[in-house]
Amino acid sequence: MFTPSIVALLILLLEPASAGPLSRTPRPLQLRGPPRSFSHLRADGIFDYDWAHSQSQLVRAKYQHTAAIASKAAVLPNTLTVNRRASVSVPLVDYIQSGLDLEYYGTLNLGTPFQQVTVDFDTGSSDLWVPTLCVDSTTDVLKPAFNSSKSSSYEQTIEPFQIAYGSGEVVGTIASDTAMLSGFRVKSQYFGAVNVMSPQFLNDPASGILGLAFPQIAQTKQPPFMQQLYNAGVLDEPLFAFFLSRQEQGAVLSIGNTDSTHYTGGITYTPVTTQTYWEVQSTGSVVNGKAVQPSFKAAIDTGTTLIYLPSAATAALYKAIPGSREDSQQGTGMYAYPCNSNPTVAFTFAGSSNEYTIDLRDFNLGPSEEQGMCVGGVIAMDMKDTNGEPLAIIGDEFLKSWYSVYNFDGPKVGFAKAR
Ligand SMILES: *[C@@H]1O[C@H](CO)[C@@H](O)[C@H](O)[C@H]1NC(C)=O
Numbered sequence: 001m002f003t004p005s006i007v008a009l010l011i012l013l014l015e016p017a018s019a020g021p022l023s024r025t026p027r028p029l030q031l032r033g034p035p036r037s038f039s040h041l042r043a044d045g046i047f048d049y050d051w052a053h054s055q056s057q058l059v060r061a062k063y064q065h066t067a068a069i070a071s072k073a074a075v076l077p078n079t080l081t082v083n084r085r086a087s088v089s090v091p092l093v094d095y096i097q098s099g100l101d102l103e104y105y106g107t108l109n110l111g112t113p114f115q116q117v118t119v120d121f122d123t124g125s126s127d128l129w130v131p132t133l134c135v136d137s138t139t140d141v142l143k144p145a146f147n148s149s150k151s152s153s154y155e156q157t158i159e160p161f162q163i164a165y166g167s168g169e170v171v172g173t174i175a176s177d178t179a180m181l182s183g184f185r186v187k188s189q190y191f192g193a194v195n196v197m198s199p200q201f202l203n204d205p206a207s208g209i210l211g212l213a214f215p216q217i218a219q220t221k222q223p224p225f226m227q228q229l230y231n232a233g234v235l236d237e238p239l240f241a242f243f244l245s246r247q248e249q250g251a252v253l254s255i256g257n258t259d260s261t262h263y264t265g266g267i268t269y270t271p272v273t274t275q276t277y278w279e280v281q282s283t284g285s286v287v288n289g290k291a292v293q294p295s296f297k298a299a300i301d302t303g304t305t306l307i308y309l310p311s312a313a314t315a316a317l318y319k320a321i322p323g324s325r326e327d328s329q330q331g332t333g334m335y336a337y338p339c340n341s342n343p344t345v346a347f348t349f350a351g352s353s354n355e356y357t358i359d360l361r362d363f364n365l366g367p368s369e370e371q372g373m374c375v376g377g378v379i380a381m382d383m384k385d386t387n388g389e390p391l392a393i394i395g396d397e398f399l400k401s402w403y404s405v406y407n408f409d410g411p412k413v414g415f416a417k418a419r
Contacts, residue, residue, distance in 0.1 A: 038203065039098040040365060047366040047375040052306075053332045056381060058200075059304055059393055061165045063383050066125055066217040066276070087236040087256030088182035092121065094245050095205050100365075101396055102305055104244055104251045105206035109180040110191075111151030117144060119210040121242075121253055122303025123278050123406060124393065126218035128179070128225060129161065129170060129192030130208035131201075144207050148193060153178045161192035161219060168198025174220050184229055184255060190222035209303065212240065212406065214275040216386075229255070230408045239407040242302055243418060246361065246400045263403035263416035270349035272411040273297060276386050280413050281350040282394075285313065287320035288344050296392045297385050298347075300404060300413050304395030306365075307358070307378045308333075313392065314380035317345065324376065327368070333380030336368040345378065347394070349415075356415055362397045 042048045092104040105120045110130065117130045131145040148154040159174040172194035179189035194208070215223050223231060230238055235256035243262035245251040252259055258267065270280045277299035285292040296313050309317065311333065318324040324337035337343060345363055346355040358377065365375040377397050385391040405414035 038102060040100050041098045045367065046369055049327070049332050049334065052334055052365075052375075052379065055305060056308070056332060056379065058165050059308060060381060060383065062125060062163075062303075063299070063391070063393065065163055065165075066213075067384065067386050069217050069219050085234055085236050085256070086183065087254065088184060089259060090121075090182045090253040090255065092244075092251035092253055093118075093205070094247075094249055094251050096247055099247060100305070101244065101246060101400065103204075103206065104242075104302065104396070106181075106253065108210060110146050110189075111148070111177050112153040113151075114178075114180060115146055115150065117146050117208060118206045119208045120204075120206040120303055121212060122209050122301070123212045123242075123404075124299055124301030124303045124395075125209065125211035126213040126215060126224045127161075127163070127192055127211045127220055128189060128208065129163070129172070129194050131197060132172060132175070132193035132195060146193070146207075148175065148177075151177055155188075156193060159220075161194065163192070163219065165198070165200070168200045169196070170194045170198070170201060171196035176222075179225060181225065181255070184234065186225055186228045189225055189228065190220040192220065212302070213277050217276045226255070227408075237407075238409045239405055241403065241405040241414075242399060243403055244302070244396050244400045246359075258403070258405055258416075262419060264419050265417055267403075267405055267414035267416040268352045268354050269405075269407065269410065269412040269414040270351045272413060274386060275411060277301070277391075278406055278411075278413050279385060279391070282392060283348045283350055285309075285317045285320075286344075286346040286348060286355045287317055290320060291348075292316045292320050297389050298349075298392040298394045299385075300399070300406075301393050301395050302399060302404070304393050305397065306395050307397050308381035308383065308393040308395075309378055310390040310392060311380040311382050313390075314378055317378055318376065321345075321376075325373075326380075327375075335376045335378070335380075336370060336373040337376050339364070339367070339372055339374040347398070354415075356398070356402055358398055359401045362400055 040051045090106045092106045095102045108119045133147045154177045156175040161172045161174045175193040176188045176190045241254045241258045243252045282298045284295045318335045321337045321343045327334045346357040363377040365377050383391045402415040403418040
């Protein structure tokens with residue numbers, strides 16, 4: 001009879017001898033693909049449509065990738081035991097470029113003893129991945145990477161890990177190790193040990209990504225870090241929450257409770273409609289106080305900078321702002337509106353009549369080439385959720401105004417006025 005290790009060996013032998021992701025020999029961290037611009041404004045201060053286009057490509061690829069995984073998902077085991085209940089807060093760094101809050105990241109401890117890696121906390125995906133130096137690697141890396149040969153608890157599987165992101169990709173192997181976030185420790189956290197990545201991630205101040213959505217879209221087919229804490233019953237309250245700062249530091253991820261210093265009034269919840277992303281039902285947009293249809297499903301996504309709506313909903317929204325027009329020449333799904341019209345743009349969600357306004361400082365992405373016109377922060381993109389329904393992606397541009405709560409009990413997403 002085959003023991004598991006013999007089976008593993010056989011699988012390895014079936015691979016070509018040079019198979020990169022499956023090889024146990026030294027694996028240098030490689031770079032593939034074009035670099036990425038981090039500024040949304042050109043040198044002359046005008047909005048850069050090329051930047052917007054590459055951002056859109058990243059978002060599109062992320063959602064196509066995760067939707068494909070969900071179609072193959074299986075039920076996952078509960079792997080943790082309860083020790084104690086607690087709540088913690090994780091300070092986040094706001095990465096600001098040309099006055100735009102591009103992403104928020106923080107520190108994760110990985111391995112035994114702990115090594116610190118920085119990760120972008122992303123409610124729009126469900127995998128943890130970090131650049132990893134594998135056994136005997138002597139490559140010089142240009143950003144902090146996890147050195148697996150320094151960790152006594154590191155275990156590597158033979159399963160490949162790969163995510164395509166439009167113009168780039170990350171490639172590696174599924175591994176597991178001990179992970180700790182501000183005192184919450186998960187003994188065996190599966191992650192993508194990545195050894196090939198495109199320069200767009202190399203330029204990124206965060207080393208990797210920590211996905212906070214549901215296990216159904218995890219490529220590792222293992223519970224995400226936060227899901228493990230919830231399954232184990234160690235959270236004071238079954239939730240985590242984000243305060244995202246605007247053009248200053250102070251952003252915070254709270255785990256196990258909400259941070260009342262960062263919101264006013266009550267938290268109003270809307271149910272999660274499909275447990276893949278933190279996907280909710282928006283009942284439509286509101287422009288200058290008038291309701292605008294159609295409605296749409298929306299993924300609430302801390303890992304996306306801007307806001308993307310189905311093209312019909314986007315067209316209707318800008319139609320309600322007099323003088324606005326599509327930048328059809330650019331073909332990016334972007335619109336411009338008269339800067340002096342100062343529109344009030346809001347969304348509504350199932351379960352309440354609250355109107356959630358996007359702050360004009362965030363909605364206005366900067367001057368368009370046409371005098372007096374500004375580029376609007378709602379962009380047309382036709383994405384589908386895992387049920388084939390049109391899906392909007394509501395990112396940091398919205399979440400800076402609205403403290404957001406991700407509650408496993410429901411599950412449901414809550415919003416309260418951020419401060
Ligand atoms: C990774 O750790 C090993 C073992 O401690 C060490 O020999 C090697 O130099 C480290 N690699 C890098 C790039 O730091």
